[in-house]
Amino acid sequence: MGSVGDPTAAVSAGRPRRMTLPKSHGREDPVYKQATMFTETPAHGAAFIFIHGLGDDAKGLEDVADQFQKNNKLPYMNWILPNGIEDKDAMQRAWYRPTQFKPFPADRPELKEEEDEEGMRKTVEYIESLIDACVNKGLPPNRIILGGFSQGAAISLLTDLTSAKYGGKLAGIVSLMGYLPLADGYKIQDLRAKCGLPPTQGRQNRPYSATDISTNLKNRVSKAAAAKLLKDMHERNEIEGRAAGKQLIYHVTQDEADEADLGKLQEMDAETSRLKSATLELKAEEKDLRQALRQEGTQVPLPELRMAVDTLRQEEADLSARLATLQNGSTKPISVEEREQINSEHRKWSRTAAVRKKIRKEMWAEIESHLGKEKAAETKEMLGLEF
Numbered sequence: 001m002g003s004v005g006d007p008t009a010a011v012s013a014g015r016p017r018r019m020t021l022p023k024s025h026g027r028e029d030p031v032y033k034q035a036t037m038f039t040e041t042p043a044h045g046a047a048f049i050f051i052h053g054l055g056d057d058a059k060g061l062e063d064v065a066d067q068f069q070k071n072n073k074l075p076y077m078n079w080i081l082p083n084g085i086e087d088k089d090a091m092q093r094a095w096y097r098p099t100q101f102k103p104f105p106a107d108r109p110e111l112k113e114e115e116d117e118e119g120m121r122k123t124v125e126y127i128e129s130l131i132d133a134c135v136n137k138g139l140p141p142n143r144i145i146l147g148g149f150s151q152g153a154a155i156s157l158l159t160d161l162t163s164a165k166y167g168g169k170l171a172g173i174v175s176l177m178g179y180l181p182l183a184d185g186y187k188i189q190d191l192r193a194k195c196g197l198p199p200t201q202g203r204q205n206r207p208y209s210a211t212d213i214s215t216n217l218k219n220r221v222s223k224a225a226a227a228k229l230l231k232d233m234h235e236r237n238e239i240e241g242r243a244a245g246k247q248l249i250y251h252v253t254q255d256e257a258d259e260a261d262l263g264k265l266q267e268m269d270a271e272t273s274r275l276k277s278a279t280l281e282l283k284a285e286e287k288d289l290r291q292a293l294r295q296e297g298t299q300v301p302l303p304e305l306r307m308a309v310d311t312l313r314q315e316e317a318d319l320s321a322r323l324a325t326l327q328n329g330s331t332k333p334i335s336v337e338e339r340e341q342i343n344s345e346h347r348k349w350s351r352t353a354a355v356r357k358k359i360r361k362e363m364w365a366e367i368e369s370h371l372g373k374e375k376a377a378e379t380k381e382m383l384g385l386e387f
Helices: 007-012 059-070 117-136 151-162 187-194 210-216 223-235 259-297 302-327 336-371 373-383
Strands: 031-033 046-051 077-081 085-087 092-094 144-149 172-176 239-244 247-252
Touching: 031 059, 046 059, 046 117, 046 151, 059 077, 077 117, 117 144, 117 151, 144 151, 151 172, 151 187, 210 223, 210 247, 223 239, 223 247, 259 373, 336 373
Parallel strands: 046 077, 046 144, 144 172
Antiparallel strands: 031 077, 085 092, 239 247
């Protein structure tokens, strides 16, 4: 790696390499925070394209870059903070038309609002143009970080997954409070197919040079020793290597993505859809059966009706016999004392009945609060309770 000098001296000596960033119609220019230290080899520098969220702008993230630079953290890092376009519908700055975000699947997927795929595609193209500007200045893709907040995080993920130029080739993706857009179905796989990318990203291995390894180990291993070790491993086919400018870079041998996995995922998705449909049908059938049971419960079977009629006839006969006895005058009249005693007993038991009715009412209310009205009604019917 080339030498790194004092940032003030570097600026005054005219060594900073200015970066020309692309302009976009209707969009404010990005905020560009140039690295405070410069390497002799451009490829040893780095860039962070940091994308703001919905309703924010580049200036809202500028303080993040300032804090890094003021504290001399990552001094070789160029910070590029792009601006979204003012969305007239949303009445705020956005990277694509926002949709209502829900953490759970919609009850009626056919009514779900479609994501702004066209707006996302245009934004990915703009982000690619910013990466192009970095590459044109000598920064390889594996020295460029892409990240963002909210919508910016979503665009960062989508760019890494669907960019024909830079998909899977960047140094890393930073996603803050974000989500994966176009995640329903196989939209991302379709976009990858259009760009000639494999169905899945697979495992990504960052390439390293002997200089990188020596630096990461704080020079405990010399650059020459690291170069010899990497060369030996490459000759034994334990790692892969290729030329990048004047140096060799290496990365772990990576198997090709198994396209059969995509077929399995499609089968699982189809089976999930089938099970969801079957579950909805079973729930509808359960509801119909419960309704039928309630209706049958209100209809008294014929044998029970006959038994009830016989009981009423017997009660009628008993009452007729008592009435005949009273009409014959053979019954002994009750005294005033006996009548008072009977009335007293009646009042006593009436109070007891009222108290018990109140207790029953409170207990049943408690049962309903735990079981729910529908389950409580079924329990009441099953136990034959009448009140």
